[in-house]
Amino acid sequence: MTGSAILCNVSAPLIHLSLSLDVRGLLPGVPTRAHLVADIRAAAGGIERERPPLSVVFAVDVSGSMTGPPIEQVAASIDRVVGLLEPYDRVGVAVFSDDASEVVPLAPLDADAKRLISSRVHRLVANGWTNMESGMLRAARMMPARGRHERQVILLLSDGAPNKGKAAPAELAELARSFRPDIALSTLGYGAHHNEDVLARIADAGAGRYHFIADPAVCEMAFAQAIGVQGDAVAEAISLQIFPAPGVEITRFFGSPDVRFGAGGLKLAIADLLDGSRHVTVAEVELKPPREPGPWGALRASLAYRRAGERDEHSTEAILSIPVGPGREGPHFEARERVLIAQADEARAEARKHADRGQFEGAAAVLRRMIGLVEREPGFVRNDGSPLAETLEQLVDEAVAMERKPNREAYAAFRKAQVHTPLASSEPRIAMSTPMSSKMVASVAGALPRASLVIASGERMGERYRLDGADLIIGRTSAAQICIADANISRQHARITAQHGRFFAADLGSTNTTRLNGHDLVKPTPLSPGDVLVVGSIELRYEEDGAR
16 A cells, blocks of 8 residues: 555535424424434545545553453554555554553654564563553553644554543543544454443544454454544544524433533534545424414524544534424424434433343333334335334344343343444445545455355255455345345344455354354354355355355
């Protein structure tokens, strides 16, 4: 990748903001409870510009639980991924256990810097406790005053839960929030025992993303995706300010976003956006419309943002005008869809709380109630490929998993696979269509064989699915790259990733566990010609061209 500029797309305006209620109109003078939907989209396509240089500090957990293969794989992954960045990027490394220290100062990636990083990360030693607070602070202090054209990113990796210093999720989230808007913070949860709730809260507050690393074998791909996504951000320092008109009260927001109260309105911090991505905010509102019929400007919203890596602030505005008058009542179906998806996210969170206490029947009951609410929605059509239909399938998968009353190990794996897939903020998967991600992922994947998964038995025997890509989902959802319509297959059942010229298979916490050659697939495993994956009731044989 060295020696060539990386381009990303922008357009003017870069961000579109729209406002709607889930009702099409109001009766004059009749108080009404409804839902506000603020839909924020980063425009896809547009003119090309060189991506801003990245300043990346790796904050690595070196507590005792990282001893052996975990710390060795992390060190090797940092070493290799750094080699995929550009000379104008800067990288530093901090580590934390009982306390934190700087291992490699932040510096441009010339040959000497790369050799220093390689030498020092391969000498890391794991011991002690997990002081995540100290690691975050040390990494932030390594960042200089941000330049005019630069992205600053902390990538924090941990395999456990914080047990020294600040440990409460809210405290660590507030610390991450204090780094904004200049520093984005993403997290990588490593292995079976990390605390996904803590790391997800930190990433949300830090305008970043949480990534789950299931096994050392795929650590390098996770790093490449995490850095690539940060390089592909097109908008940052995003804040939405809402100004209700007299007679309008916002009573609550779904999903507990970061809300501040300012002069005349509410201000919400929004995560950085990729090209073509979307963020949806949903709120309950109490409305007291005027007695006179006609259009009513119920509220105004202003969205402030910066183009990624730049200092100048841009803004756009939207006004919600709702008709007031007889005959205007009735649901706004597009907005209702987004409201139901937000409600589904809250139901999933409530179900997880029950399941965390071993109350699987209660968890399933919460999810089944939400399923019934979606199914009774006027105009809802199951399996039509809409976001709401996809949401229903996710709810069904999770309800079935709870009804099976999984053991502790199975539940932990399922939870980690699901907790970082929110439904309310609809965004492309960490996609290979964005410029930097695609280049980094392709570099990590290496030269891949021409390979396929072929249905090996039953009525569909011989159907072939080409493995065209380095990161593919197998599932019954229409959004899956390998879509197999079978009732025994989960919405997102298994994943095929590539690294160093080989394809790896991994289970995604499916309700019917993926099997490989007759054994449960408990960790990402490389595939060889003739291997048989079982997803649901479907047997898939892995084949490479020229190999049988």
